[in-house]
Amino acid sequence: MCVRPRGWRAAEEGLKTTSDRRGPGWSTQWLLQRRPERSLHAAPTIPAMDTHERAMGPSEGVRGSVGIYGWRKRCLYLLIVVLVAVVIINLSLTLWLLKVMQFSSEGMGRLKVVEDGLQLRGRAMVLDALIASSIRSRPGAPISIDSSHNFSVSARDHLGRTVSRLVLGSDQLECLARGFQVTDPKGEVLFSATREGVEVGADSLKVTGGAVFEGSVQTPVVRADSGYDLRLESPTRSLQVKAPQGVSIESRAGDISASCLTDLKLQSVAGSVRLEAANVFLPGLREVSRGGGQGGRAAHDVYQLCACANGRVFLAQPDVACAADSDVCR
Numbered sequence: 001m002c003v004r005p006r007g008w009r010a011a012e013e014g015l016k017t018t019s020d021r022r023g024p025g026w027s028t029q030w031l032l033q034r035r036p037e038r039s040l041h042a043a044p045t046i047p048a049m050d051t052h053e054r055a056m057g058p059s060e061g062v063r064g065s066v067g068i069y070g071w072r073k074r075c076l077y078l079l080i081v082v083l084v085a086v087v088i089i090n091l092s093l094t095l096w097l098l099k100v101m102q103f104s105s106e107g108m109g110r111l112k113v114v115e116d117g118l119q120l121r122g123r124a125m126v127l128d129a130l131i132a133s134s135i136r137s138r139p140g141a142p143i144s145i146d147s148s149h150n151f152s153v154s155a156r157d158h159l160g161r162t163v164s165r166l167v168l169g170s171d172q173l174e175c176l177a178r179g180f181q182v183t184d185p186k187g188e189v190l191f192s193a194t195r196e197g198v199e200v201g202a203d204s205l206k207v208t209g210g211a212v213f214e215g216s217v218q219t220p221v222v223r224a225d226s227g228y229d230l231r232l233e234s235p236t237r238s239l240q241v242k243a244p245q246g247v248s249i250e251s252r253a254g255d256i257s258a259s260c261l262t263d264l265k266l267q268s269v270a271g272s273v274r275l276e277a278a279n280v281f282l283p284g285l286r287e288v289s290r291g292g293g294q295g296g297r298a299a300h301d302v303y304q305l306c307a308c309a310n311g312r313v314f315l316a317q318p319d320v321a322c323a324a325d326s327d328v329c330r
Contacts, residue, residue, distance in 0.1 A: 287315040288324045 068076065102109040110121040117134075137143035145151060151168040164177040182191040189201040206225075224230035232239060241247055249256060258264060266273045287303065303315040306322035308329030316322050 282313070285313060285315050286328055287317075288328055289317075 097103075107113045107118075111124075112119045112121075135143070147168075150170065153166040154162050155164045157163050162176070165175075167174040167176075178194070180191075180193040181189060183189055189199065191201065192199040205219075222230065222232070232241075282305075285305075288306075302318050304318055304320075304322055305313060306316050306324065307313050308324065310329060312329055314324055314328055316324075
């Protein structure tokens, strides 16, 4: 491998010019004299290169600096222009949204961030669930909750299970809880309902149109309004009125009527049954004739009131003895 040092070509051209002027044999003889003597196996001598030539390399020194030219340069400029346009559009949309939504340091529009929560002035539409620990109106202003289908309020325990729920539907109100209680501003219970029973704490319970009770009802007084009748009825079963001390049936401005299909019993275990009135009427009693049999009603104004051994009462003529056969006392 033979490496020519720099300036070799220029030296050859100079030697050629000199040889042309001095003769054909002079150049060869001069080269033999100028060429250093060295071994055939010695390494070739490479002249030193400066720093700029080492950095550029043999190919770069010839071609010069490398850059982006042609269609690549145009594509790069186009990409930069598109990116700048996208950034400007995004910035414009962000500013437009901030202006439309009325964002400020205090909040967004009528929704402001206060010390203990959020404050909303006006109406709010909740598209999904609303979770809050407290909802209250401004001082002196009412609060209104409106729903097109139903309105539900739920309370959960620490495990996430629903323990109570209030559902206001289109045609009914449902309450899911272990107990339901209504109190007045003083804290006194007006109405309470649990699994064990229902308690009415008010002075009176007014029922309009009638009430149906499947079990028993305990109350100190049952009274109808002025101008209306009071009726206690059991269509298919018996009706019992019990009290440990006494039962009072009173009509202050009208009559009391008791009717039945078979027997009407007035029984007193340890006392007596009293009929206290100026007039006591017992129409429809049987009348016996002189022979003791049942006879027709005679034209008398006064009759004897007689009783059988079983307690049945019958009428007898005033001038005969109180005697009747077995048909009358059966």
